[in-house]
Amino acid sequence: QKEVEQNSGPLSVPEGAIASLNCTYSDRGSQSFFWYRQYSGKSPELIMSIYSNGDKEDGRFTAQLNKASQYVSLLIRDSQPSDSATYLCAVMNTGNQFYFGTGTSLTVIP
Amino acid sequence: GAVVSQHPSRVICKSGTSVKIECRSLDFQATTMFWYRQFPKKSLMLMATSNEGSKATYEQGVEKDKFLINHASLTLSTLTVTSAHPEDSSFYICSAGVHYEQYFGPGTRLTVT
Numbered sequence: 073q074k075e076v077e078q079n080s081g082p083l084s085v086p087e088g089a090i091a092s093l094n095c096t097y098s099d100r101g102s103q104s105f106f107w108y109r110q111y112s113g114k115s116p117e118l119i120m121s122i123y124s125n126g127d128k129e130d131g132r133f134t135a136q137l138n139k140a141s142q143y144v145s146l147l148i149r150d151s152q153p154s155d156s157a158t159y160l161c162a163v164m165n166t167g168n169q170f171y172f173g174t175g176t177s178l179t180v181i182p
Numbered sequence: 183g184a185v186v187s188q189h190p191s192r193v194i195c196k197s198g199t200s201v202k203i204e205c206r207s208l209d210f211q212a213t214t215m216f217w218y219r220q221f222p223k224k225s226l227m228l229m230a231t232s233n234e235g236s237k238a239t240y241e242q243g244v245e246k247d248k249f250l251i252n253h254a255s256l257t258l259s260t261l262t263v264t265s266a267h268p269e270d271s272s273f274y275i276c277s278a279g280v281h282y283e284q285y286f287g288p289g290t291r292l293t294v295t
Contacts, residue, residue, distance in 0.1 A: 104282040106284070115275045115286040115288050115289040116275075117286070121282070123282075160225075160226070170216070172228075173225075174225040
């Protein structure tokens, strides 16, 4: 079983819609969770971190964490074409090891 | 804050030569830095963890004699690709941690001809 799993997509949403990206992880004791955005040909950029159960909002982005279900998600409201990128979920496990998912490709259609 | 730089951003070299890539944390000290490689349309692959003042820890399958890592100071780690071959052509990215968060450098695109 992989440490972090994501649906590779591609996920397509129309401009203005909500994009929902999902991630599951295997180490139940993990405490730190991150979402990165990677544009084609560029390096990943940290957009959200979340450490507690529940929702964390930052502008159009909301990260949701459910430790009981070992599930973390990212919602992007009012999606824009500029949000088209690959979104990487990352988890720091109980051994302080950092694991990335394979990423979900998002396309926002104008 | 938490800015990580890499140099060079692009490099083309001939097969058999060595290439050095620098990773610097500009506004913080990093006892640990990470080196990743990414092939086109593929996910990030962790190559090694670079520890200041000690030997790097390499992931399984990564040749430590081919990918030399030096972390001589709290703000600089270097990756040297020795005797590069065309199959080493890839996007190399470093990252450094601040508390629990990792910040990535802009990456170095290596092309071996």
